[in-house]
Amino acid sequence: MNRIFLAIIFLLTGAVIAFAKDPGPSPVSVRYYGSFKKMIQENHVEGVVELDRALSAPHVYAVGIVKNAEGEITVLDGEAWLNYGRDGISKTVNQMKKGEKAALLITANVEKWQTMVVPDDMSENELFSFVFDQAKKIGLNMKAPFPFLIEGRIRKLVWDVLDGTDTDQARKGNQIFLRKLVGYREEAPVILLGFYPGELHNELDYPGELWHIHAVFKDDNNTGHVNAFSVTKGFRLLLPAR
Numbered sequence: 001m002n003r004i005f006l007a008i009i010f011l012l013t014g015a016v017i018a019f020a021k022d023p024g025p026s027p028v029s030v031r032y033y034g035s036f037k038k039m040i041q042e043n044h045v046e047g048v049v050e051l052d053r054a055l056s057a058p059h060v061y062a063v064g065i066v067k068n069a070e071g072e073i074t075v076l077d078g079e080a081w082l083n084y085g086r087d088g089i090s091k092t093v094n095q096m097k098k099g100e101k102a103a104l105l106i107t108a109n110v111e112k113w114q115t116m117v118v119p120d121d122m123s124e125n126e127l128f129s130f131v132f133d134q135a136k137k138i139g140l141n142m143k144a145p146f147p148f149l150i151e152g153r154i155r156k157l158v159w160d161v162l163d164g165t166d167t168d169q170a171r172k173g174n175q176i177f178l179r180k181l182v183g184y185r186e187e188a189p190v191i192l193l194g195f196y197p198g199e200l201h202n203e204l205d206y207p208g209e210l211w212h213i214h215a216v217f218k219d220d221n222n223t224g225h226v227n228a229f230s231v232t233k234g235f236r237l238l239l240p241a242r
Contacts, residue, residue, distance in 0.1 A: 028108050028109070028110050028146055028147065028240040029108065029109070030106065030107070030108045030144070030145040030146060030147065030195065031054075031106070031107050031108070032104075032105065032106045032107070032145075032200070033048045033049040033054060033064075033102060033104065033105045034048045034049070034064075034065075034102065034103050034104035034105065035104070036104060039065075039069075039103060039104060039178075044103070045065075045067070045068050045069045045103045045178075046067060046068065046103060047067030047068070047101025047102060047103060048101065048102065048103060048104075048105075049101060049102055049105055050099060050100070050101055051073070051080075051096045051100050051101065051102060051105070052096065052098070052099075052100075054102070054105055054107055055075055055078070055080070055096075055107065057109050058078065058109065058111075059077055059078065059109050059110055059111045060075055060077070060078050060107055060108070060109050061075055061076060061077065061107070061108050061109075061110055061147050061149075061193055062074070062075035062105055062106060062107040062108070063075075063105075063106055063193055063194075063195060063212055063213075063214040063225075064102040064103075064104050064105035064106060065102060065103045065104045065105075065162060066082065066084065066100070066101075066102060066103065066162070066164075067100070067101040067102060067103050068103065068164050069103060069162040069163075069164050069178045069179075070084055070085065070086065070162065070163070070164035071083050071084035071085050071086075071161060071162055071163070071164065072085075072161050072162060072214065072223060072224050072225050073102055073105065074193060074214040074215075074216055074223040075107075076191065076193060076216060079094070080094055080095070080096055081093075081094060081216055081221070081222070081223035082094075082096065082100075082223075083161045083222065083223050083224055084161075084163075084164075085161040085162050085163025085164060085180070085181050086163050086164055088181070089161050089181040089182075089183045089222075089224070090183075090220065090222055092221055092222045092223050094221070106145070106195050106212065108146070108147040108195070108240075110147060110240050112240070112241040113149065113238040113239065113240060113241055114138065114238065114239055114240075114241040114242075115236055115237070115238050116134050116236070116237045116238075116239070117234060117235070117236060117237070118130065118150075118152075118231055118232075118233060118234065118235040118236070118237060119233065120233050121230070121231070121232050121233050122230060122231050123230050124210070124228065124229060124230060125210070127150070127230075127231055128210045128211065130237070131148055131194075131196065131237060131239075132196075134237060134239060135148075135196070135239055138239060138242060139242055140239065140240070140242075141198070142198065143198050143199050144198045144199070145195055145196060145197050145198045145200055146195070146196050146198070146239070146240060147193065147194065147195050147196075147240065148193075148194050148195075148196065148237065148238060148239050148240075149191060149192065149193055149194075149236075149237070149238035150191075150192040150194070150231065150235055150236070150237055150238075151190070151191050151192070151235065151236045151238070152189070152190070152231060152232065152234060152235035152236060153187065153188065153189050153190070153232070154185060154186075154187070154188055154189075154190045154229060154231070155186065155187065155230060155232060156184070156185070156186050156229070156230070157184070157185045157186075157188075157190065157215060157226065157228070157229040158182065158183075158184055158226075158227040158228040158229065159182070159183050159184075159185070159215050159224040159225060159226050159227055160180040160181060160182045160183065160224055160225050160227055161180060161181045161183070161224045161225070162178050162179070162180055162225075163179055163180065163181055180225075182227070183224060185215075185217060188217060188219060189217070189218065189219055190215050190216070190217055191215070191216045191218065192213050192214070192215055192216075192226065192229075193213065193214050193216065194211050194212060194213035194214075194226075195211060195212045195213075196211050197211060197212065212225075213225070213226040214226060215229075
């Protein structure tokens with residue numbers, strides 16, 4: 001009798017543990033077109049999807065690269081920012097040209113977000129750990145990609161914009177290095193849209209990066225890919241609501 005009882009307890013415990021490890025369905029579906037790995041290693045920078053088609057659903061958020069590495073794409077709740085590097089780093093437009101394509105595009109449709117406050121000043125690595133921990137706490141599937149927003153007044157941020165030139169010239173080993181214009185912002189309000197890649201590292205983010213993040217500076221209508229930053233206490237972190 002005792003052995004049967006213990007066996008039942010063991011089976012029930014195992015079932016509970018297995019259930020606890022199952023994060024359940026994700027509250028958001030992430031789609032991606034193109035691949036960083038193919039862009040960097042094989043110079044596949046041609047357009048793979050039309051923006052009008054990929055960004056047509058409501059409450060869409062996206063980061064990406066314009067075809068032929070001509071610039072950066074950021075979309076917040078359906079509102080687009082496209083920065084074409086050939087026009088200079090501060091020439092963002094908010095209208096998509098008809099038929100415009102992306103070489104890489106990561107999208108998600110998020111209707112509701114839940115907000116957390118960043119409790120301390122944090123480096124990028126510390127913020128990554130904070131985002132990771134908060135996402136786990138609310139039950140997001142950490143093996144799958146998900147979007148997040150970070151909002152506040154940045155102390156210092158380094159960002160860049162691809163300019164579409166010499167994409168087949170600068171090589172190191174098997175990797176191609178796309179040319180970029182680099183910018184710096186200090187003491188400015190910013191919205192950061194990022195995608196945690198889950199198990200899709202090197203598909204959704206640059207090699208060596210923790211995630212893929214773009215910045216939107218609404219004060220001067222500008223956007224670009226984020227290279228380095230830190231945040232201060234009181235920043236807001238927004239994650240998809242379950």
